[in-house]
């Protein structure tokens with residue numbers, strides 16, 4: 241009776257429901273993403289849910305962490321979330337791991353579960369989830385929110401590209417997290433709910449339900465631009481090119497201690513040096529709304545998603561081709577693609593448009 245509305249979905253059926261009840265899902269972090277995803281997983285009858293979090297509820301969390309109540313400030317989040325989920329569905333098992341994910345405990349934690357749900361808000365945790373999941377051959381559902389932009393994907397190393405194929409290294413100047421950048425609770429809920437859908441699709445193991453493996457869903461809530469970007473495994477990925485037994489878990493804060501730079505073969509150029517070049521060609525791979533807010537004068541604009549779908553972009557093959565995005569991550573992805581197409585003259589603008597417009601505002605226009 242409890243699950244009748246989903247069992248009648250032919251794509252799920254009794255078979256899918258039975259698989260859900262056998263599934264074991266570990267959520268890393270009981271923050272905004274976890275608070276959105278976990279109730280749906282509990283309600284849908286996922287047999288075992290684990291919650292890994294060592295924080296207490298703070299008043300400033302409640303704007304997006306809607307599993308918690310005002311009177312619960314100061315109390316442990318994992319315990320409270322577990323109680324809420326048990327109240328929602330007493331038929332499932334909920335386990336509390338009141339600890340912070342670390343290279344020391346990740347393998348033992350993950351070993352108990354089939355699917356890892358990423359409810360973390362920082363690069364270091366995401367890299368650790370990726371590496372531990374790859375080592376144990378488990379899929380994980382990635383979610384990230386920054387301001388009005390969100391991303392969702394499913395990573396399962398050896399079955400598709402992994403998170404490090406996409407991002408390589410933790411950035412030297414990490415993008416701000418919620419505390420610094422600000423975030424709309426309802427939008428975090430959207431991203432968390434999308435993650436829950438992906439977890440349910442994986443857990444149900446039904447052929448009609450295709451997870452976001454090898455695809456990155458990118459959402460912009462300002463004008464609801466939604467893109468799906470195909471991801472490719474990177475030949476230089478330190479995880480995908482390593483045997484699982486040889487993967488070593490670390491916490492990467494700034495420069496990662498065990499891996500070299502993700503793609504040292506892509507040359508970098510600073511804003512200072514870029515303006516000294518004779519007739520450089522600038523390629524802007526940001527989204528249209530970012531372009532319209534300002535760009536390098538005379539730059540060509542091809543958003544990353546569009547560029548990645550092109551096999552013969554109209555770009556010069558000689559002279560200096562300088563590619564930039566906001567901060568320098570998407571442009572690297574663009575340059576990897578361009579190199580596969582035979583462009584050997586590309587350079588990555590270090591620090592992206594932010595650094596360029598800061599150093600040379602007179603070279604920019606809106």
Ligand SMILES: [Zn+2]
Nearest residue numbers: 402405477480
């Ligand atoms: Zn990889």
